[in-house]
Amino acid sequence: MINLEWYRIFLHTAKCRNLTKAAQELHITQPSVSYAIKQMEEAVGLKLFHRLSKGVELTEEGRTLFDYVEQSFAMLDSGKKHLLNLKQLHQGEIRIGASDSLIKHLLLPQLNAYHKQYPGIRIRLSHGKTGEITKRLKEGDIDCAIVHLPIEDSDLTIHTLATLEDCFVVGEDFREWTNRSISTKELAELPLIFLSPGSSTRVSIEKWFAAQGFAVNPDIELGNIDLLAEFARLGYGVAFISRSFVQDELRSGTLFELTLEEPLPPRSIGLAVRRDMKLSVAAEGFVKILHM
Amino acid sequence: MINLEWYRIFLHTAKCRNLTKAAQELHITQPSVSYAIKQMEEAVGLKLFHRLSKGVELTEEGRTLFDYVEQSFAMLDSGKKHLLNLKQLHQGEIRIGASDSLIKHLLLPQLNAYHKQYPGIRIRLSHGKTGEITKRLKEGDIDCAIVHLPIEDSDLTIHTLATLEDCFVVGEDFREWTNRSISTKELAELPLIFLSPGSSTRVSIEKWFAAQGFAVNPDIELGNIDLLAEFARLGYGVAFISRSFVQDELRSGTLFELTLEEPLPPRSIGLAVRRDMKLSVAAEGFVKILHM
DNA sequence: ATTTGATATAGATCACCTCTATGACAAGTT
DNA sequence: AACTTGTCATAGAGGTGATCTATATCAAAT
Structure with missing residues (x-):
């Protein structure tokens, strides 16, 4: 079974065409690189590098594998970047449920503030009555709901937001x-x-x-x-x-x-979220704005 | 730095939605899976799974990462399959250089035999004089060359194939x-x-x-x-x-x-290959047929 | 109240990755 | 021809971090 760390070593070695330089880039010693390449070649049963007097060169089979590995690692890098964007609220989406009236008359200032602060976040609103909205929340179709209180539902965690007179x-x-x-x-x-x-x-x-x-x-x-x-x-x-x-x-x-x-x-408006779910970073950002 | 093996554990856990089952599939213990997931979450600074009373569920961020990781691993699997195809001569290509006359009057039987035995291999022929062909060989544009002997070239390894009268x-x-x-x-x-x-x-x-x-x-x-x-x-x-x-x-x-x-x-015909290069599996297959 | 299924944590263990040391080889220089 | 340089390969020792065992904790099901 191929240890995935060997792919990383393979990739660097292929790019450097030199085990010693690849080792420096990877912050390991040259024999470690040599060992990993050898393990990989034995695992796949094919030579992946020609050993030259000054460095190495991919074989035909090595070149074939290289294309796949390079794309694979590019995909992982993209994933990490995407996660970083989500974390820093540069990307993402938030799905909010509320009645039309609450959206228009209560949430607009916070929605505007949130959208202004995080322009990369996509805000998706769905309207409906409290009963419909809590159903969508429990089914995972929305992240959070702005609802009239009181609500008794063991699946939801409710925070009071505001009082309506x-x-x-x-x-x-x-x-x-x-x-x-x-x-x-x-x-x-x-x-x-x-x-x-x-x-x-x-x-x-x-x-x-x-x-x-x-x-x-x-x-x-x-x-x-x-x-x-x-x-x-x-x-x-x-x-x-x-x-x-x-x-x-x-x-x-x-x-x-x-x-x-x-x-x-007086009546209260509350924020409802699923009890056992951690909010996404985007949703947490919105909740923070609501509580200001 | 994320250990790439954690990605594999993450992928299995996301698919199983259960750490214990993922551990079984991966042939490690459940605490190992728990440990790896925890390390990953700390490394990226985001929760990737909701912990439920019966198993786990990906968070929004976890779902985002999952798409990338799944594609990345699919790419590696494709690479391994492609290598296996090359190894078993189900796929690949061989680039042969020879003069037109040698191709027509000497190599056709072997080319036909090779093509019949390995229909998935793509045979690319380039014709020219011995001097031109050896140049292409040294530059890595072809895998092997059928040439008139004698040839003295320290970069090439020559095997005698046949005698021409x-x-x-x-x-x-x-x-x-x-x-x-x-x-x-x-x-x-x-x-x-x-x-x-x-x-x-x-x-x-x-x-x-x-x-x-x-x-x-x-x-x-x-x-x-x-x-x-x-x-x-x-x-x-x-x-x-x-x-x-x-x-x-x-x-x-x-x-x-x-x-x-x-x-x-009498004159001789020989097979020339680059001295410091290992032939691809496809080329080795053809050389074997030539020596029969 | 008890059982079941599942995850999280603590501390011990050990497998394998990495290290240091050095051999082998070919190209380059003197 | 002799020596130097750059590079890869191997052997054996070391240590680290992934994995183990044991068990705590929790919620749902009975």
């Missing part, structure tokens, strides 16, 4: 309701605009109403945060939304926040 | 000259047909005449053995040619050999 907002047509605190009963009787059933935001607000004895039936159900805000602005009713998603609109006066007698519970 | 032949028009022995003087006065100046055959016959005090001036000089025989047959004169090259014509009665008072010296 929700609120109800209205447009100009319903602005009179912002003059005073509103009871939950009053609120339940207004036309409500919610996200689709099953979204974490939707589930959390339904629980809030139920805890107070109300079953609400929203007038409008939408799948998009921007549309929620837009329909509220247009006077279709009262939208339930995370405050940080509509900061601009609140500041500019196109939307107005209702004041509730009963406070809304 | 030369003769003068005539067609029907000069047939009367074959009735009795002819003196050299008589011969010199006949119209002679020779090969071009510089060919070994030409040189040897000029020496023969000169040793007897005659300077001959052939009527016809040709560069082709077949044309020599044809012009003799057509009655243009007396051609000087190696007997073995016109055996068929002599046997069938289209050419006739003159009987000389002074015997012609």
Whole structure:
């Protein structure tokens, strides 16, 4: 069986055409090179070098093998370089799962910062609901997921990232309701605009109403945060939304926040990763940016 | 520095996804595999495997490296297979130099036998005069040369292969000259047909005449053995040619050999190879056939 | 709670790679 | 012709690092 270190010695010797010089390059003594070449020739049963009075020269068979060995070592060198690039974040990819709204309203600054800092890393985003995303995470299709909390899943490790504060907002047509605190009963009787059933935001607000004895039936159900805000602005009713998603609109006066007698519970956003998997270097870099 | 044997262990471990099974395949113990993987990971500064409760799984970085290592080892395997093919004469090439006439009239049986026995070997022939051919041999452009002897060249090793017997032949028009022995003087006065100046055959016959005090001036000089025989047959004169090259014509009665008072010296054909070079396996196979 | 399958580590062992020393050879120089 | 130089090959000794045995640790399965 050929010791792979002999290939390295063979390669250097072929390039130097001189055992003594090859030994110097390899930082071993000349008899070591002679020994390794001899072992290789015996192992393959063929002469690989002509011994001349001044140095050596590859035989026909040696030249044939040389081509293969040279390519093989070039491949290993490329592999090592690629690993170094991954390590130094010059190359690589990161696969992140999050809902569209979280991507747009929460992650954009960090994604931009990460992309600016590591332009060689390819960022792949996949959107979906928390349930879908955690499934992809567990199946190894994505590296990390930004999810609404709480999540109980023994396969995942969860880190809290941020707190989301929700609120109800209205447009100009319903602005009179912002003059005073509103009871939950009053609120339940207004036309409500919610996200689709099953979204974490939707589930959390339904629980809030139920805890107070109300079953609400929203007038409008939408799948998009921007549309929620837009329909509220247009006077279709009262939208339930995370405050940080509509900061601009609140500041500019196109939307107005209702004041509730009963406070809304804060919600959390977390980072989920697979419990038994070490993150790639690229993913670790992103997580670090998230925690800043 | 990465010991190349670790790559082999890495490759097997990645394929088995289990250190214990990889150890079995490699005929070493499981702690040896664990040790090698650990050394590799420390050397590259990256985790290459996730340790699971049942076996291991490549990390992102490990998968990247795996692709390179797999290709690299495939290249080495191809190299070993190619060497084995060369060794077993399933593949390879042989480069032979000889004059056209030697190829056609002397080597064809052996070339046919060799090609039949080793159809995977590529036979490359280059023709030329002995001087040109020995030059190519010394420059490593051909593996062996079939040459007229004697040759004195310290860079070459010469083996005698065969003896060539030369003769003068005539067609029907000069047939009367074959009735009795002819003196050299008589011969010199006949119209002679020779090969071009510089060919070994030409040189040897000029020496023969000169040793007897005659300077001959052939009527016809040709560069082709077949044309020599044809012009003799057509009655243009007396051609000087190696007997073995016109055996068929002599046997069938289209050419006739003159009987000389002074015997012609026999000439030898030899095989020349470079003195300090080991022949390739393919060339050795051909030399063996030549010596049969 | 116990068993099973698997990896990681510690310390001992030994195989083989490497060393030093030197022989052999051919080309180059004097 | 004698000597020097550069280079490869071999012998025998040494030592290092890869491998071993033994066992700890852990999580999944029973």
